[in-house]
Amino acid sequence: MQSPDTVQSSDAIQPSDAKGRVDGRFGELLPVLPAHLREILGRIPTEVLKNLEEIRLREERPLMLVYGGRDGFATPRSTIQELPGEPDPAYIITREDTAKTLQLMSHSSLYALEEELRNGFLTLPGGHRVGFVGKGITEDGRLKTLKNISGFNIRLAREILGAADQVLPRLVVTPPMDGKDASKVLSTLIISPPQCGKTTLLRDLARQISDGVPSLGLIGRKVGIVDERSEIAGCFNGVPQNDVGVRTDVLDTCPKAAGIMLLLRSMSPEVVVTDEIGREEDVDAVEEACHAGVAVIATAHGHDLGELLRRPGTGRVIRDGHFQRAVILSRRRGPGTVEAVLELNQE
Amino acid sequence: MGSPLILKLAGSLMVILATSLLGHEIATAYARRPQQLRLLRTALQMLETEVAYARSLLPEALGMVAARLGGREAGSEPVAKLFRYCRDELRRGEGLTGGEAWIRAVEKVFAQSALKPRDREILLAFGAYLGASDKEDQIKHLRLAQTQLAQEEAAAWEERRKNSRLYHYLGVSAGLIVVLTLL
Numbered sequence: 395m396q397s398p399d400t401v402q403s404s405d406a407i408q409p410s411d412a413k414g415r416v417d418g419r420f421g422e423l424l425p426v427l428p429a430h431l432r433e434i435l436g437r438i439p440t441e442v443l444k445n446l447e448e449i450r451l452r453e454e455r456p457l458m459l460v461y462g463g464r465d466g467f468a469t470p471r472s473t474i475q476e477l478p479g480e481p482d483p484a485y486i487i488t489r490e491d492t493a494k495t496l497q498l499m500s501h502s503s504l505y506a507l508e509e510e511l512r513n514g515f516l517t518l519p520g521g522h523r524v525g526f527v528g529k530g531i532t533e534d535g536r537l538k539t540l541k542n543i544s545g546f547n548i549r550l551a552r553e554i555l556g557a558a559d560q561v562l563p564r565l566v567v568t569p570p571m572d573g574k575d576a577s578k579v580l581s582t583l584i585i586s587p588p589q590c591g592k593t594t595l596l597r598d599l600a601r602q603i604s605d606g607v608p609s610l611g612l613i614g615r616k617v618g619i620v621d622e623r624s625e626i627a628g629c630f631n632g633v634p635q636n637d638v639g640v641r642t643d644v645l646d647t648c649p650k651a652a653g654i655m656l657l658l659r660s661m662s663p664e665v666v667v668t669d670e671i672g673r674e675e676d677v678d679a680v681e682e683a684c685h686a687g688v689a690v691i692a693t694a695h696g697h698d699l700g701e702l703l704r705r706p707g708t709g710r711v712i713r714d715g716h717f718q719r720a721v722i723l724s725r726r727r728g729p730g731t732v733e734a735v736l737e738l739n740q741e
Numbered sequence: 742m743g744s745p746l747i748l749k750l751a752g753s754l755m756v757i758l759a760t761s762l763l764g765h766e767i768a769t770a771y772a773r774r775p776q777q778l779r780l781l782r783t784a785l786q787m788l789e790t791e792v793a794y795a796r797s798l799l800p801e802a803l804g805m806v807a808a809r810l811g812g813r814e815a816g817s818e819p820v821a822k823l824f825r826y827c828r829d830e831l832r833r834g835e836g837l838t839g840g841e842a843w844i845r846a847v848e849k850v851f852a853q854s855a856l857k858p859r860d861r862e863i864l865l866a867f868g869a870y871l872g873a874s875d876k877e878d879q880i881k882h883l884r885l886a887q888t889q890l891a892q893e894e895a896a897a898w899e900e901r902r903k904n905s906r907l908y909h910y911l912g913v914s915a916g917l918i919v920v921l922t923l924l
Contacts, residue, residue: 425834432836494838502831502839502872503798505879539875 422520428494437472453544456484521551521628521635558598577612584693586723591730604639617642618663620653654679677707684716757916764912768905773855775897803828819854839872
């Protein structure tokens with residue numbers, strides 16, 4: 395909600411006319427949008443752009459932006475307002491807009507996107523991720539592809555270098571006997587509800603562990619990322635668009651369980667990083683990695699440790715003592731609020 | 742008094758040579774269209790391979806085709822240019838779709854090519870779908886365009902066979918007529 399003193403006289407946030415203010419990453423997003431959307435979004439107010447999280451395109455409905463935990467509708471003059479119709483009518487997304495957006499996002503290569511159309515998301519240059527919906531075509535009860543794509547959720551990549559500064563010292567141990575370069579990375583489970591910055595944290599952990607942190611006595615480790623949904627490294631054509639560190643190998647759009655096994659066999663990682671473990675086979679793969687002496691840093695959806703302990707897969711892996719640390723995140727003081735770093739007892 | 746005769750002879754030869762060359766030029770122009778149609782067909786076939794098997798993104802696929810066509814034989818340049826222009830339009834990031842970029846490229850190259858308006862129609866009709874549908878549909882449209890171009894090509898070879906001889910004869914005979922009238 396807007397607090398009363400930030401409400402402007404016209405009830406809408408005015409566009410910014412400063413040119414060249416669009417930052418690099420947002421700039422990379424603009425070419426995939428049809429010309430007039432590009433024009434509207436290119437001029438959105440700085441205070442909205444700064445906290446922009448999502449751009450929502452829904453056919454025949456108003457252009458919506460999600461920023462700083464709330465949403466607003468954009469008018470053709472790039473003002474942002476709380477209501478779609480007042481004081482000005484918001485820009486209404488046309489069928490041509492959605493069709494053209496899909497073509498531009500696919501580099502006019504829709505034929506190359508079979509997998510993406512089945513999964514309902516794709517990654518853009520710059521690491522921005524786009525989810526989409528349309529009409530599902532099923533075959534033998536399985537989703538084969540999507541047609542008539544009519545809604546897009548463009549999630550802006552937010553790479554925050556240093557997001558892990560606060561927690562990393564508590565995820566490494568330096569055994570007193572060894573030399574100063576022998577810091578060990580502990581297997582860690584990041585527990586967080588959606589949109590609390592867990593991927594941002596995970597990415598920065600991967601980067602720092604990979605590059606090494608001299609102040610913690612941490613030398614750079616070989617990191618393997620299994621990035622099933624291209625969220626961590628944001629690979630475009632197999633190349634990470636986010637900084638994930640110099641010693642990091644990324645296995646893009648590969649199922650977690652198979653991906654972890656592949657990395658263990660072929661890339662000799664010292665730390666494996668992956669997203670959202672939950673299914674039994676993911677947990678099996680995590681156990682396999684831990685048995686191989688590889689540290690695992692993974693995330694799981696949830697609000698606290700108790701919730702995960704009650705679930706079959708994650709409950710087992712936590713009880714078996716494969717994770718030594720748990721980090722709990724929330725949005726209490728904005729995305730990425732660290733609620734707690736727990737030391738999990740090992741049996 | 743031999744020199745005027747030699748001058749006359751030399752002049753006559755030059756006239757005949759010039760008109761013959763003109764005839765030859767027109768005759769070769771007739772050969773250029775079927776050549777370019779054949780190359781277009783080859784190019785679309787390459788594009789089909791890129792799209793169906795290599796799954797290259799359209800700009801890369803177009804670039805690949807252009808590179809493989811470039812300097813293949815005399816008269817291949819306009820065809821290679823068509824694919825290169827289309828790729829460049831897409832890369833410029835102005836928000837053009839594959840179809841729009843293709844149309845621009847066809848319009849740009851048409852004047853430099855030996856193609857006829859009906860060849861252009863085939864290319865424009867095909868371009869509307871370029872990159873805008875799934876693999877099966879892309880292959881369908883690529884094949885359709887190839888078949889249509891093949892028909893035009895067959896007709897063009899036939900036309901060339903007839904006209905090429907005609908213009909060679911016409912060139913020589915025009916020269917002879919001029920010489921005979923002036924002598």
